[in-house]
Amino acid sequence: MKIKSILLLFFLSLIACNSEKEVPFDSKNLIESNRALLEIAMEDGFSPPQASRIYVYSHIAFYSCLSKYFPDSLTSLSKAIPHFPELPEPEAGSDPILSSLIAFCNTAKSIVFSESLADQLKDKYITLAKENNFTPEKIASSITTAEKISTRISEWIKKDNYQFTRTLERYTSSKKPDEWRETPPDYTQGLEPHWPKLRKLFSDSMPAYPFQKLPTYSKEKSSDFFKMVLDVHTKSKNLSKEESEIALFWDDNPNVSSHHGHLSHVTHKISPPGHWLNIISQIQKDKNFTIFQLSKAYTYSSIVMYDGIIDCWKLKYDTKVIRPISFIHDFIQEDWKPLIQTPPFPEFTSGHSVVSASAAEVLSTLIGTKVSFTDSTEVLFGNKPRSFNSFHDAAMEVSLSRYYGGIHYMQSVLEGNKQGIYLANYFLEKLNIK
């Protein structure tokens, strides 16, 4: 636990909070909660789909609790999410932000593994309220409000089919040469094959993204498929220093294994959706968002990223496209290694591309299309900070990073990018933001 607290301090020191005025609860607490959530997800080693689910429901709890106090500032999510539940009214005398923060903690606790970490955060806020001379009644009514709202939200979460998918058969690859199969070094079984069975938030009625198919599998050297794979292989041999840095910077694999003889250890990194939530936190220092703006940014981007992953996962398991490493080992170079580790699920489309493009589209709309920022998320994983001129530039860099890293084909990352934008726009239109 000692190591954990040193780490958390270090993380928080990276996010410079410029709020000197000592308002007990404001944006900085939401940033802190978000960071804690990223930490918990990392601690528990949640895969990108699972992490996206944890982020979205926790942020929805905060947002919808706060919107109960300020319906004019925060539009009800039911406009976009048809099955969103009716929430109880706040208790009289409760504090809006404290209630919302506790609702966030309660909801997070119900879906993560390390429950104690969510409890610690909640206890911290209650202590903080006491230290700032909140009356016991105010604290109690805030806790009650949060309790009622998070209970309703938890009931709603339970109906999302997640539990049901845990009882289904784990994935067995067909072992056909042209289909996805388990990849080195760990040959982990296909991750979350039943994720498309999860309830979507807003995109059920959305027409499926009209993706452009990859070339047909072929081991003929002259075929488009072979050329497409060969391109990844060739690129991997000719990466510039910056291209390598880009691939490593956006690796965002929550479970990277490494092997030293009999020592096989796992590095937990922030998942792709988590990385984008952390970008929002970092922009705060320039933009000084209101709590409403900040909650919108977190919540809307988590929503599009959540549905984006479901959409992408459906495509992945429908198309079962083989990863570059498998094909390259078979036909091009038997001991080739991609720069970053191949994650354990089919290739098409690139999940990180979908996630990043959808978040970038939401953030461009909410914050601006030409917002430059510097991202230091990856310092802890040994990578230098990177700067961008816009969210879309960053998202496009993400797409290329998967190709540079040797885990995706060019067409799949470009398609993923388009798929993310398509999805985000549908959401924004539903909320009448665009």
Add this chain to the structure above:
Amino acid sequence: MISLKHFIYLSICILTLNACKEKSKLESSDKLFETIPQAVSGLDFVNTIIEDEDINYLHYGYIYNGSGVAAGDVNNDGLTDLYFSSNLEFNKLYLNLGNFKFKDITESAGVNGGDGYKSGVTMADVNNDGWLDIFVCKTAIKDSLFRKKMLYINNQDGTFTDKISEMGLDDRSYTTQAYFFDSDQDGDLDVYFVNHPMNFEDNNYIKPIVNNQKSISKESKFTSDRFYVNVNGKFMDKTKEANILNEAFGLSAVIGDFNNDRKQDVYVANDFLQPDFLFINQGNNTFKESFSEYFQHCPFSSMGTDYADINNDGCYDLMIVDMTPLDPIRQKNLLMTQNYDRFQLMLESGLKAQYSINSLQLGSCGESFSDLAFLTGTAYTDWSWSPLIADFDNDGNKDIFVTNGYLHDVMHSDYNRYKLDSLEKLYNAGLVTKMQWINNMPSVKIKDFFFKNMGNLKFEDRSEEWNSGPSSFSHGAAYSDLDNDGDLDLIVCNVNDPVTLLKNNASGDYIRFQFKEKINCQHQGASIILTLNNDKKLFGSLQQTRGFLSKSEDFVHFGIVKGNTVQTVEIKWPDNTYLKIPNPKINTVHTIDKTKGESIKNNPGVQAQFSQVNISQDFYHKENSFIDFKREPLLIHKLSEEGPTVCTGDINGDNLTDLYFGGAKSFPGKLLVQNQDGSFQSILKNLFEIDKTHEDVASIFIDVNSDKLLDLYVVSGGNESDASSADYQDRIYINKGNLNFIRDNSILPTENLSGSCIDACDIDKDGDIDLFIGSRSVPGRYGQAPEHLLLINEKGIFKNEIISYSQELNSIGMITAAKWFDLDNDGSEELILCGEFTPVSIFSIQQKKLINRTKEFGLDERYGLWQSLLIEDMNGDNYKDIIVGNLGMNSHIKADSKNQLQLIYSDFDKNGSLDAILCRSSNSKLYPIHYRDRVLDQMVFLKKKYTRFEPYSTASIEDIFSAENRNNMKTLKANTSSSVILLNKQGKSFETRNLPIECQFSVLQSSIVIDYNKDGKKDLITAGNFYGTDAQFGRYDASTGCLLQGDGNGNFKYLPHYNGGIHITGDIRELSFIQSKKYPAILVSRNNSQSYLLKY
């Protein structure tokens, strides 16, 4: 103040002072071994490993592998001297001064090993001058200069000179150990180097490793094993010509004869993905890799090895050690949950079945080996290095000593899954050093193991009683009679601790042998056979470089039980020289003079009584690929690999056996009609093609419609489809004559039970055939009792009337076999059933009811994992006896009265799926057998409770589940996994006798009665294995079939194949008699493989 209790104790002691004294004296001398402290012995050697930022585990993955010791008499004074290797400092040579005193003469002898990372050491008379030379291996350091090995030639005056270059052995490969042996029997020593690559990061890439077999990388010069032939005193590199190029992480080798041709072969134990190699000596210094011809599987991380005869049958047995701890708590903290996809890919890629389990491979003199690690209790000895097989207590049976330990528990899951991650981030942030990463790794010293050989393949853990030395990280070890008192002492190398010196105080008699030319290479591999006065034979051989990184003494040692004498000693050399010495004196060291021997021909052995006859491709059973563990992660073995079923009958009245050979799901069964020439013809292919969606698991030819033609009933089973699937519907094919069959759906009830067995009987005594069909399990819900079918034939239509006949029968459990026979000779059949977690059960027909009489027959206490039934009167008393096949005693989950297995099941997480957890009880609490990740995969809600491995490792079922969770929990148990014969006592009760130990090597799937020697007494053949286990705990592949010679009284004697027995390997399911025109034969049917005939 003395407490009352103490007072009483003291008084008793004073009163019986002498007795107390006597007892404590006994206790101290009870320990077979006595630790001689360093201060007494003068052995002040310590292999010190101090890591720093540059040299550490992350830099060299073998840095904790430790060092070795070579024991040999370097000054020919009759006392064995010791040479130790030091990884990072200087090696040391100690002269034995006698009486456990040693003198460091490293400096004067000039043998400090030089710079570099020193690994294995050995001694051999390389230049054939009658004086032992010393060989030092080196590895690890990138600069090849530091890997130049040392060959210290003995100057016969207490000094040595390194002549490695002069003798042509300036080989710079990364060498673990060197093995000198006379490969070509030309009278001089050749050498095999066990080497390893340096890429410790990609050692888990399956594909490249396989491909590399074809094109070994350029680095192979330093990383492949090497083989040098001695030509007139100079060594020539013949690696390529010898066909031993490879890219494996070799850790040790055995030089010995594996195929019974007396030529010395090389078995190489390999770490990581590469399976072990068995290089069979083809003569002319060439070898052929033949692992698969002799072995069914090997350890995943093979480390040290030893090769000796553990059961004194004259066939050598092989031990290879791995790293799984015996303590279940340590096991659950250290072991990774195995990934079945990876396991399967390894099999498909030719990397063989490998498990993190020691192997104790019982040899059969040239045929295949059977791994008996679980049967002998030697499967788990923690992270192990040196297995040494020798008779430590001088009782004539060779015992086993195993060293173990690893400076850091690099496999501790909480460390490598969680803590290391945090440390890495702190390291990236510059807050910790690399050494802090490493120092945070748990580090636990552990005890070495002693196993006492009790005879008849039984071993007992005697680590405590014999004193295996202090807990340590111990690696290389050697045995030698250091004080010439006629028993074997032990020298053990430790990391960061002084050498453990164990003085043996054995009391038995002994006889020891050395060779006249003393150490001359011609004696390597010589075997010595003692015949005792009681006609018992003891077998030994001369192999010195054994265990790990080390060499033991140059003698062949035998312990003799007090009172016994030796009638004769016979010596057989690899070049077929033979010498026989009558009445040798015991308690003496004999020196053998080979020149007195004579040349003999290799004994051809006993003529085989059974010979294999290959049959057509129609008898190939192809199993569909289905991984049951994907739906039920806690299953211990698959339920979808039960076939092929075979039933026999004469369907066309030509007195030749015809048969049905069942198909797995997606593969059609075959109706095979025997031709006059003994071949078989597959008929009505289209008929069975249509029904291939079913998995055939049982079948029978019976006349269901009383038209005197045999019809065919096929039971559908398996675990592939959902529980409600029509794929589980059984089928009847009506024989219309002239080899025409038609499937008749109308006469069977619609059902979806996953069946396992069928037998027919006229249950309602109305003159037609009724049927019982047992069910194996409820698909996807292992543990839950499936329903069964009792089909009553009413004018050709079958109706399931099991509920009216017996509710109890319908809920009896998971059935694997059922037979109808009259057991009490009352003219009415009993139904005999067995299954998993059930007793062998007996029901009698009484007025349209089936009455459970199991208890009355005294069979209700023995719950087994029963698999097969054979009913036959074996002792000629006119009452039918029962031979029941069980799981066997060679499994991780074997059960006996002391070690009960329990299967608990319930829907603990209330998500609709059944959670069945296999448990063992300890101190009246139940503990899950499976590791954390597997259990959490099945029950996601536990992920909140067990975010770490440590708390799970000690958790009992009561800790894991709340009382509320356990409300609806059901429990099944098994308290025996031995296969048995139940002798029928006048139709009233049964006497249970275990079948011979050879029948307990594996799952007994099938047995048949035969009188192979025509002595009028019934003999038995049993067979079976099962490969469908999960990737964790090892498959059941040790059976090679048993021919049991019966004495007519229900007693059986196992006949080894080299004595005329049978030898049938593979995943055997069924044995069936086949009558052909030419000869009687037994059809051996195997899962996912070709079947064949054994004619006799």
